[in-house]
Amino acid sequence: MKKEKMTVRKLQANETKKKIYQCAEELFRQHGFENVTVDDIMNKVGMSKGTFFVHYASRDALLAACITEFVNRADTDYESYLETFPEQTATSDILMAMVGRIADNIIENVGYERIKIAYRIQLEKTFDTGMLLNHDRKIYKTFSSLVNRGMQTGEFRTDIPAESIANHLVMAMRGATYEWCIRYPDFNLKNHLLRHFQILLCGIRKR
């Protein structure tokens, strides 16, 4: 009985915390990180400023929470996706499918504003940028194993180390994503990305 009461209140509290988070996030996306004050957030939430500090130790704590969220959103498990392909599928095709899927994830799951913020933060380095770059290591590994597969099947050139090629691919991904951020909405991320990787693929193929 006591426990239930506790749960009800905690539920409400969580609701509040979530609302703060959501309002903040929306404002961040609209106006950028540094241009949103605690006042702005709590005005939007419709509660008192003091309440903010009940749920977040500081403005920075909320920022950190946001960034963590962004990273998590981008952290789709691509590895498992790879296993869905029939064994005889050409590595190039897997690679292209992969790139398409990543693009979809970025566009739909992460979203333009969030990505933009993530890219800004990396340039500002106010926060531990390691998080974001670490995350990429997963992508590095994914690409790396993919390139290796292509080398073993004799599809890809072998004069450049697989790892190095993977680096180039990730860099290209990031480059296209950055381009999307600054050209939005006049830039179709998926299309450009696919075409770009087609060119890169030609450059990687054994001839």
Next chain:
Amino acid sequence: MKKEKMTVRKLQANETKKKIYQCAEELFRQHGFENVTVDDIMNKVGMSKGTFFVHYASRDALLAACITEFVNRADTDYESYLETFPEQTATSDILMAMVGRIADNIIENVGYERIKIAYRIQLEKTFDTGMLLNHDRKIYKTFSSLVNRGMQTGEFRTDIPAESIANHLVMAMRGATYEWCIRYPDFNLKNHLLRHFQILLCGIRKR
């Protein structure tokens, strides 16, 4: 006589404005745009705060001036550089030389901090970002004409429009530069850029 005095004053004024600009720019590079106050700037200049507003309408006006400068710095006339190559030079070689030159210009003339700021500003869009993207059109044209040349000499594939290829190349440049910004100093821009373009080149070449 009155005129002379005016001239003297104007000269002094220009001197002052320039000094403000230089001090501000250095501070911006050191601490980032948002973290430098008018006080900081004028402390460094060694003049009073009021003087700042004599020469710049607002803090933002100075920022805008800075960005314009950054763009101009990057605006080396690469076209003329192209003409220095003997007529029979392979387009691939010219392209690679070109990329190397651009890298040198970015690294030495523009500099890491300035580039980083420019890239940040594009993401923040507090200012007219058009400037920066316009500037690139020059590079687009340069790459475009280069790709065209390669197509005419039969070196490059012709199934993709030259302009489109140029777009991919510029995007790759920007991607590598962004990577430099976030990985600095553990990332050799010129090396990576050249290797990356070698791969791209393979993807563009006729086979």
Next chain:
Amino acid sequence: MKKEKMTVRKLQANETKKKIYQCAEELFRQHGFENVTVDDIMNKVGMSKGTFFVHYASRDALLAACITEFVNRADTDYESYLETFPEQTATSDILMAMVGRIADNIIENVGYERIKIAYRIQLEKTFDTGMLLNHDRKIYKTFSSLVNRGMQTGEFRTDIPAESIANHLVMAMRGATYEWCIRYPDFNLKNHLLRHFQILLCGIRKR
């Protein structure tokens, strides 16, 4: 049955109130009155903030309770101590023994931090300082009767009223205690006090 429960609850409540008091007191001694918040206290107690206000009407109410406690601690019954001396003991000796005992009580029973707080509060007069000065009247009486005894036995001068001399002695006590507070720990209260009273004693003795 209901009654028993009530008693149980009351006991628990008292327990809680006491715990709050003890934790608060320790924090006050460590960090000073103004630097301890209700949060700090209840954190140490390990209960919720709301509970504090169940037991104390306000933060100030707790402070008042503390001060009362301090006073009570200092309120050792010195009178009864006096009676332990053989009748023929010289008054000077009793006086000195008395002073030594008071010093011991201050040092060991009351303690440095508590005394310091008490002395500060008297200067701040945020609370009813009367309490503290009233308490002293007991000491006045003790000293007074002692001085009277000395006069009757012909040990002490009689040109100054006994009460007035007692006032001087208490003031000297307080002065030395204040000195202890501000020179702690480089000041041995008991030693200094005894030496000081030796001088005073010389000034009081009949010659």
Next chain:
Amino acid sequence: MKKEKMTVRKLQANETKKKIYQCAEELFRQHGFENVTVDDIMNKVGMSKGTFFVHYASRDALLAACITEFVNRADTDYESYLETFPEQTATSDILMAMVGRIADNIIENVGYERIKIAYRIQLEKTFDTGMLLNHDRKIYKTFSSLVNRGMQTGEFRTDIPAESIANHLVMAMRGATYEWCIRYPDFNLKNHLLRHFQILLCGIRKR
């Protein structure tokens, strides 16, 4: 001409700073150090809060300035006063005159509220308490040399080191002053001090 203008403005600025100081000081005396906010001060001054920070780096900076002032006020040069006495004057008389003069200085020049604050600060030790105790060293020396004189003229007992006696005297001064602070206005500092020193003097005299 330019200089004069400068002077006029600086004069006004100094005026403002002084006004802030005076208003602050008055509020401090009325309500105690911690209970006065920058808002309070500037409300009284009748200028904007920002102006406060033009003249004082922080609230604490103002507090420090106040305390320094208090100390300076108490720092009357008693040494020179000593020299005004005819050579054959009895040391006891000089000592008593000295004490009277110190009392006058405390009462009239320093003032009740300021002394109270100084004594509180010593107990709080928020600030460098050294300042206040250092100042006393002057008094120590003054008393010390006076006691020495008394010993040399054979007026004072010599079984206690002059320095030690001086310590007792200063402590007594401080004790009486503290008493004044907490008993104000029902305590005549000068009278009590003189009577107290008369007793002490008896204790110090050779017999």
Next chain:
DNA sequence: CATGAATGAGCCTTCATTCAT
């Protein structure tokens, strides 16, 4: 043109207290 004192809106944070559960 240069100065720098004055401004005031704004910012993040703290904390005693209330109250529904």
Next chain:
DNA sequence: TATGAATGAAGGCTCATTCAT
């Protein structure tokens, strides 16, 4: 009784901008 989420009034401090000199 106990809880802890919510409150809101302060508090100290920053900073771009204005303006009289």
